[in-house]
Amino acid sequence: MSSETMSRKDSKDPEAVEVQEINANVYRPEVDTSAIDEKKLMRRIDWHVVPWLSVLYLLNFLDRGSIGNAKLYHMTADLHITDKQYLIALTVFFFPYSLFEVQPPSNVALKKLRPSIWLSFIMFVWGITMTMHGLITNYAGLVGLRFLLGLAEAGLYPGVVFYMSCWYRRNELGTRVGAFFSSATIAGAFSGLLAAAIAKMDGVGGKPGWAWIFILEGLFTVLCAIASFFILSDFPDTAKFLTETERVWVIRRLQADMKFSAGGESFKMKYVWQALSDWNTWLAMGIYMGFDGPLFAFSLFTPTIINQLGFQATAANLLSVPVYAWACIMTVVVGFWGDRVKSRAWINLGLFGSGLIGYIILICSKNPSLSYFAVYLAASSIYPTIPNSVAWVASNVEGSYKRSAVLGMAIGWGNLNGAVTSNVYRAVDKPWYRLGHGIVLAYIAIGWLCSLTYYFHLKYENARRERGDRDEVIEGTDNKHAVESNGHFENIEAARIEKGDKWSGFRYSL
Template identity: 60%
Template sequence: MADEKASAPSMLSKDKEAGSANYVEDTPIYNADVDVTQVDEKKLLRKLDLYLIPWLSLLYLLSFLDRTSVGNAKLYHLEEDLGLSDDQYLICLTVFFFSYAIFEVPSNVFLKRLRPSIWLSALMFFWGIMMTVQGLVHNYGGLLGMRWMLGMFEAGLFPGVNYYLSCWYKRSEFGIRAAVFFSAATVSGAFGGLLAAAISNMDGVGGKPGWAWIFILEGLATVVAGVLSFWIIQDFPDNAKFLTEAERTVVIRRLQSDDQFSAAGEKLQWKYIWMSLMDWKTWIGMMIYAGSDMPIYAFSLFLPSIIQQLGYKATPANLLSVPVYAAACIVTCGVGFFADKWGRRGMFNIIFLSIGAAGYIILVVSKNAAVSYFAVYLAACGIYPVIPNSIAWVSNNVEGSYKRSVSIGMVIGFGNINGAVSSNVYRAKDKPWYPMGHGLVLMYIGIGLIFSVVYMFFLIRENRRRERGERDESIGDSTDGDEKNGHFLTVADAKREKGDDWSGYRYTL
């Protein structure tokens, strides 16, 4: 049954035990006149998962497949047929990341302003077209232009869906959902190798080479998914059509009880965007995410080539990537589950980035194919879980719908700018062991490790200050609190105006 907090006439704000001595007023409850006693929360969560996660995961599988399939296409003579030099190929990979990063924050703001069913569906439809046309190009300029357009339209999906999911689940429930959604990337890595190997057999059909058919068929699948998404993707909780009024009410009350005060709705104001830009957590989160995002792109773009250089031909190289991604998928979901359960996202980052670092240290020093292939598993299982865990960590510590949308967009966007670096570190002249590429990836992992520790330190310090009452606001006529922390008529006003800066808010470590 819905919990007592959800069905009571009001939700109590944080009290003295939460470290906020002056909070004596109640926060008005959402839809106080709606009876939610018949709503079973466990069944409701299962319903949310069923309607939201599978389709969104499929969309991300298609997204990651579309952006990384160029690595598989390269094995089937893409460079030779288009007359590309190694530098031109790397530029085509790089340009994707610039357009991808530039449009992520604006896209997240539009997602909040518009209906997700319209915005996300339109983005998918158009990037599917770009992907299809990528298979019709005849020269360097054509491929370069299509990669830019592909990045522009794909930019909204990953940050958009992570922000969107954060609007449905409690902070302690978001990590596993983000991990399952992101695990589609590992599935696409495995599936992409199998699919590319199969499609390559169409070489010569319709006068098109095998690599062109990889782009065309995968692009058409995305176009179809984009059309279907208009009817399948749900909008935000307060107007989701698949929920009853009582269920919508419970979803929003659950979020508000989890210190997501803006769950019932928030009007766009420039101050929310400014709050994100001025928040130290945004900037440290950007460095943490870059520490795993550059490595993951380098890994996904060049894994087939790395395996090929260990002595395998194109199709075996693609097939040998499958078990690597399968292992990463399992580990990613496991980390998402336990990080939600134990709430120690920072420690999971530190542990798994260390595992990834160990894998790349082996890759740097090894000259043995079997040892290097083993190290690839360590690298994948160390890097992949950190991506959704870092996003959940940042999301957990930002309150305010628009502020969170901008923060997530900035974090992921900055990571993808650094993803552009990954396109240029595995040079043909460094074959077969790519020491410079592995070394730079290892450097980025070190950056992720350092800033994860820094983030944990400052979160712990801030939580302790709030527990000591150093951040308490002055509320109403109360003599408690400190005017320098702000004076508000009610606790609800303090929550609404300050978001995660409210002294009753506790950061997730």
């Protein structure tokens, strides 16, 4: 290969140079993958990866948020707890939930163990914890179980996002994460229907209706956890449903998409430090803060907000169903659209912008019908933003361990803000809850500003790499733009593996 070809700057078509470099460093070159039917195999991968993960997240979100439904059926009165104590119990959940989402406890455990073991285990634990909610008789029991539930659920969301990023190319991730995350909106809709139905068991076995909501949902989660051990697949290089040739093909296509670590890498602490020292990580944390704070406020208090607009408990639960159905539709559409238009920044800005409008209406409105409309606007903003942002951030981090660290930090910080937003809808502020709406509005504004800054920062970095400002010194290559401060490597393969997304040939997705 000539020095002109080896130098990224010397070619005006970096993508063409990238293809040449990858062809020179093919993973398992002795394996012939020419007979692979791409569309057929991708459909099979989708079938093995996405549906069951969606089921797990549906149960995760259903179990976490069902306390909001149970509250409408006299849970607080039966446990003799005040509104302040109820808010404290909600808050306690978020501290272990956020702490153990951060690298290394969660995603490193997923990486070192198999997804089928780690995800099934934590699901089994939270299912048991959920079931125990139906047996408590006092405030101390509720607080203790909310802590354990947060601890057990912590590993699922960052683990699933990281796991999916190890299967799909950057322009494929949004659709799959959108389909996966739509299960959260289904959980929101289904929880209202389910709660209204289960509450009719009031008095069965001497238990109140709200207790049966926890018991039945928890037992179902335990059964699904056992099934998960046999259903969940592992990473591409070890997945049992793929042949050896298919595994090689999957890894090659990921590496061609600048996911050079797809063939596997060893854990080193430097990947964690790379995540901590990267400005992109901190901006991503701001984006996650902008939608996670509103998400938890919305999921925990939607039935209460609708109830205080003048609707009774069952009616409020049922009226939350179409809100979540609309959010589900928007989530899937935006996930699909984001992969096609390849401009996630502007989608984020538009979605956060519509959320700002929705909460401004909620703050100003004194009309129940207008406020109910604004709830739709808020839902169609908060939920679709999440998969779009997840795909955007994940596609801009190279190296499986660094990606797991960045996602763990961003998701953990975002969810920690749930400890704030779970306290903003106070009973004394009913029926319009202007303080709570104002705080959520501030969170959305932070998400909008961080998305805009993230976009301009990535665009600036891409421009610097186009100019050759980030070029490394490659032995045997004549490149007038290369400088020692960017690194000195034997070859381009060594440079891109060592530097990941900081390699001069890596291009950020806008």
